[in-house]
Amino acid sequence: MERCSRCGSFAINHHSHGRDGSDPDLCDVCYWRKRAEFGGSTVTDPLTDGQIDAIWREKPRYHAAPIGVTDIEFARDIEAAAHGIKKENGNG
Numbered sequence: 001m002e003r004c005s006r007c008g009s010f011a012i013n014h015h016s017h018g019r020d021g022s023d024p025d026l027c028d029v030c031y032w033r034k035r036a037e038f039g040g041s042t043v044t045d046p047l048t049d050g051q052i053d054a055i056w057r058e059k060p061r062y063h064a065a066p067i068g069v070t071d072i073e074f075a076r077d078i079e080a081a082a083h084g085i086k087k088e089n090g091n092g
Contacts, residue, residue, distance in 0.1 A: 006030040051081045 001010050004027035011027045013019065023031050047055075055078055 004030050047078075047082055055081055 002012050002025075003010055004012060005025040007027060007030055009027035009029065011029065012024070013028055014021055014024055017028050017032075019028070019031055023034065026034060
């Protein structure tokens with residue numbers, strides 16, 4: 001039986017629980033945990049000082065949002081800034 005490369009679990013079901021067949025070495029929990037970690041992508045280039053300043057200038061607008069939304073939206077904006085993606089709503 002195959003074991004998870006992250007945690008050692010035997011609960012690997014490649015075609016169950018919404019899995020798409022990728023990451024065959026991960027158990028079901030580690031598969032979804034990997035996708036939940038910072039949007040499932042890795043930032044390869046460090047943010048520039050200008051990007052960091054722009055993010056922190058925008059930070060106060062997140063405090064008015066409901067709990068939970070703030071962290072998710074803030075993380076997405078950081079990821080977008082790191083990848084040079086312009087926000088579609090015209091605010092960035």
